[in-house]
Amino acid sequence: MYVRADSLDDLLGKVYRQLLARGTRIEPTKGPAREIYGVLLKLSAPRLRLSRTESRGILFSCLGELLWILAGSNALDFIEHYISEYRKSSDDELTIHGAYGPRMFGKRPNDQLARVISALRSKPDSRQAVIQLFDRRDTLQYHSDIPCTCTMQFVIRDRRLQMLTYMRSNDAWLGLPHDVFAFTMIQELVARSLGVELGEYRHSVGSLHLYERDDKKAIRYLDEGWQPRRPMPPMPQGDPWPSVGRLLVFEEAVRNGDASAVDPRESMEPYWADLATLLAIYKAGKTTGNQNEIKRLKRRLTDEVYAMYINKRYGMVPSVKDQATLFDSGNDAPKAAA
CATH class of the missing domain: 3.30.572.10 (Thymidylate synthase/dCMP hydroxymethylase domain)
Known part of the structure; x- marks a missing residue:
């Protein structure tokens, strides 16, 4: 097949x-x-x-x-x-x-x-x-x-x-x-x-x-049925492995303690900082379930493609910005592979 x-x-x-x-x-x-x-x-x-x-x-x-x-x-x-x-x-x-x-x-x-x-x-x-x-x-x-x-x-x-x-x-x-x-x-x-x-x-x-x-x-x-297609943003150009290393250090700190107060935007490019922020959101939801803390962390995100997953998992009502992004499906064509 x-x-x-x-x-x-x-x-x-x-x-x-x-x-x-x-x-x-x-x-x-x-x-x-x-x-x-x-x-x-x-x-x-x-x-x-x-x-x-x-x-x-x-x-x-x-x-x-x-x-x-x-x-x-x-x-x-x-x-x-x-x-x-x-x-x-x-x-x-x-x-x-x-x-x-x-x-x-x-x-x-x-x-x-x-x-x-x-x-x-x-x-x-x-x-x-x-x-x-x-x-x-x-x-x-x-x-x-x-x-x-x-x-x-x-x-x-x-x-x-x-x-x-x-x-x-x-x-x-x-x-x-x-x-x-x-x-x-x-x-x-x-x-x-x-x-x-x-x-x-x-x-x-x-x-x-x-x-x-x-x-x-x-x-x-x-x-x-499913929402309009939205690709993940392109990975930044250049050698990705130093950024992967920083993300892995952040992940370990979040998983084993509480690094939610550490803002990854200070040491990572937006693409990688968004992934780090998602880890902090997951940890906050797993340990306290505090929606105010999750909302605070969510505001750090650069790309709104991740908003629907956070809203769904934590029962949040999509913001006006989320809704505007949801119906912007202009990037869903196969050229997304480029």
Whole structure:
């Protein structure tokens, strides 16, 4: 099956319709599901990576999981702060065996992403810029979690960075939105590192499935409809990794203490400061639920694309500025990938 779309919502809509209509019944370990085997998904505008719906607008967990990967961490307490379900995937209640971060960002010379960037700098037409996440040793003994993602390949064509991910298995309801967010953000980080534009994102899956327990959720999603498409803003030009490092330091401080009083705008470009502010908002909501504090932090945001996710999560009424932004969908075309 081949599915092409410009936005994540358009992609999810097509995927759920296909799975509900023609998915084959299977009985895997985690429960009955519908499956389509051998799927290629293409997202033409990777910055349209966030769902604009009530049910799949999951910005905070997506951002938390991305930073867990970028930190090279396998720590349960880190990811559990954002996604509590990960506890079920831990062998020792301390770590996650299948975590992508250590496999992608191991110590030199095993830092796979650094090697990908170096390879494409020296040979822009290279076909060897591949990251391997699934390892043969993952199946030699039992683990509660092994990587669903096998490989990621990056190529430069027409001065745009294209990316192809191959997954052995993908949960279309829980996993797919998180995976598309994290992997297209990594794609954009590599593109900025190389000084090329962002190209298309391709996502190849062996078993693409929808668990029976999520059938009704998927049906409600299809009936819901979604807001006008709004891409995330472009990542700033230039080397992104110093900014990533500052964001990771801020994330750790917020998660382990209270850095909400620290204004990230003093040390970060607006793009990165907005992501830092979202982390502070999430922490404030998780610890106190104080709407006045959340509103105070929200006023720091430069880009209003994030407002709907904050309003939805914390039951806030959209401001006049939010509403004006909501219906400004002039940036939703496929050129958003540029």
